[in-house]
Amino acid sequence: MSKTETKLSDNDLLKIYRHLHQIPELAMHEFETHEYLKHVIDGLTTSYMEIEVPKKLPTAILVLVHGTKPERTIGYRTDIDALPVSEKTDLPFASKHAGVMHACGHDIHMTVALSILNYYSQHQPQDNLLMFFQPAEESENGGKVAYEDDIFTGKWRPDEFYGLHDNPQLPAGTIGCRMGTLFAGTTEVNVDLVGKSGHAAYPQDANDMIVAASQFINQVQTIVSRSVDPIEGGVVTFGKMEAGTIRNVIAGHARIEGTIRGLTQKMIELIDRRLKEVANGIATSYDCKVQLDLNQGGYLPVENNPKLTSNFINYMENQADVDFINTMPAMTGEDFGYLLSKIPGTMFWLGIGDPDSQLHEATLTPNPAAIKIGSSAIIGFLNFRMQQAAN
Numbered sequence: 201m202s203k204t205e206t207k208l209s210d211n212d213l214l215k216i217y218r219h220l221h222q223i224p225e226l227a228m229h230e231f232e233t234h235e236y237l238k239h240v241i242d243g244l245t246t247s248y249m250e251i252e253v254p255k256k257l258p259t260a261i262l263v264l265v266h267g268t269k270p271e272r273t274i275g276y277r278t279d280i281d282a283l284p285v286s287e288k289t290d291l292p293f294a295s296k297h298a299g300v301m302h303a304c305g306h307d308i309h310m311t312v313a314l315s316i317l318n319y320y321s322q323h324q325p326q327d328n329l330l331m332f333f334q335p336a337e338e339s340e341n342g343g344k345v346a347y348e349d350d351i352f353t354g355k356w357r358p359d360e361f362y363g364l365h366d367n368p369q370l371p372a373g374t375i376g377c378r379m380g381t382l383f384a385g386t387t388e389v390n391v392d393l394v395g396k397s398g399h400a401a402y403p404q405d406a407n408d409m410i411v412a413a414s415q416f417i418n419q420v421q422t423i424v425s426r427s428v429d430p431i432e433g434g435v436v437t438f439g440k441m442e443a444g445t446i447r448n449v450i451a452g453h454a455r456i457e458g459t460i461r462g463l464t465q466k467m468i469e470l471i472d473r474r475l476k477e478v479a480n481g482i483a484t485s486y487d488c489k490v491q492l493d494l495n496q497g498g499y500l501p502v503e504n505n506p507k508l509t510s511n512f513i514n515y516m517e518n519q520a521d522v523d524f525i526n527t528m529p530a531m532t533g534e535d536f537g538y539l540l541s542k543i544p545g546t547m548f549w550l551g552i553g554d555p556d557s558q559l560h561e562a563t564l565t566p567n568p569a570a571i572k573i574g575s576s577a578i579i580g581f582l583n584f585r586m587q588q589a590a591n
């Protein structure tokens with residue numbers, strides 16, 4: 201694709217990526233991001249494109265690119281939200297929003313999506329193409345909310361859906377995918393332990409929830425080590441804990457927030473059940489209330505459709521200019537799992553070449569070369585897919 205064939209140059213896309221990186225916003229609060237995306241998309245609009253902002257999901261954007269001879273509508277989804285992480289990169293275009301960062305690379309996802317739209321704004325596709333800019337992937341399951349709000353109805357319903365997640369462990373631009381389950385299903389876990397506060401000097405008259413919460417956390421560690429089949433695997437991680445106010449007041453309340461993960465729905469349900477049992481045991485042993493709130497929402501395991509994914513992998517494997525790798529399943533979650541449970545499709549990885557950082561780390565520094573390499577591979581695949589007869 202030469203520069204003259206698209207409205208936005210590679211340099212424009214780089215500037216867009218940097219701007220998006222500077223304005224990260226949390227799930228369902230992506231208002232500035234929405235405005236900026238809308239501005240860029242408006243600049244790409246042509247006579248064969250329609251834009252819709254769903255009333256019930258006001259930070260989302262749907263763009264329908266009408267095809268010349270449509271046999272199907274192909275959906276492509278990007279998420280747009282960020283994380284409550286304080287950025288620790290030395291990038292000159294670091295986050296301007298204190299305590300919030302694109303630490304999961306959704307800024308890369310959005311720029312790849314805009315790059316794809318940029319191409320099709322100058323090259324009308326054969327099939328219809330539905331681009332979905334989705335809020336709230338990290339929490340609040342925006343994909344499920346969108347689906348349940350009937351956003352994908354009539355001409356806005358894709359026949360098949362594709363989406364990517366960036367991967368710092370893969371070299372920039374590498375495409376990774378697998379048949380079957382790509383990502384885990386997850387359940388968000390909130391635990392409130394309620395006892396009785398009191399003076400640090402008189403523990404006999406109080407009921408200390410720091411001690412109860414510590415025991416709860418320790419006992420939960422036995423779920424994965426003792427109740428989960430090691431061949432199958434599972435995860436329980438608590439990422440946040442709050443208790444107490446000062447050293448000499450016994451804490452009467454503790455709150456723990458975490459996430460459980462499993463590659464099958466059965467595994468998630470097993471871990472959910474064991475968590476409830478441990479919570480009940482702690483409530484009895486420590487004579488306190490343990491309120492356990494488990495919410496899977498839309499974070500179902502990400503199950504790639506066999507036929508579409510085999511087609512995707514075959515295409516990618518046979519391109520001289522695409523580095524493709526078959527990957528293992530990952531314990532990351534994605535609410536794209538919910539959309540794939542309703543509409544067949546494929547999720548895949550895009551390498552961003554920062555092996556020293558993990559997703560969700562404050563140091564995450566994607567190599568932006570991934571944008572051009574990745575979007576070229578995806579556009580190539582979409583053009584190929586559009587030439588395949590519908591069956």
Ligand SMILES: CC(=O)N[C@@H](CCC[C@H](N)C(=O)O)C(=O)O
Pocket residue numbers: 304337338339340365386387388458459460499531532533534535559560
């Ligand atoms: C790719 C990625 O990192 N996704 C998130 C999805 C969040 C799932 C849910 N809110 C939870 O915390 O369980 C992840 O943390 O894997």
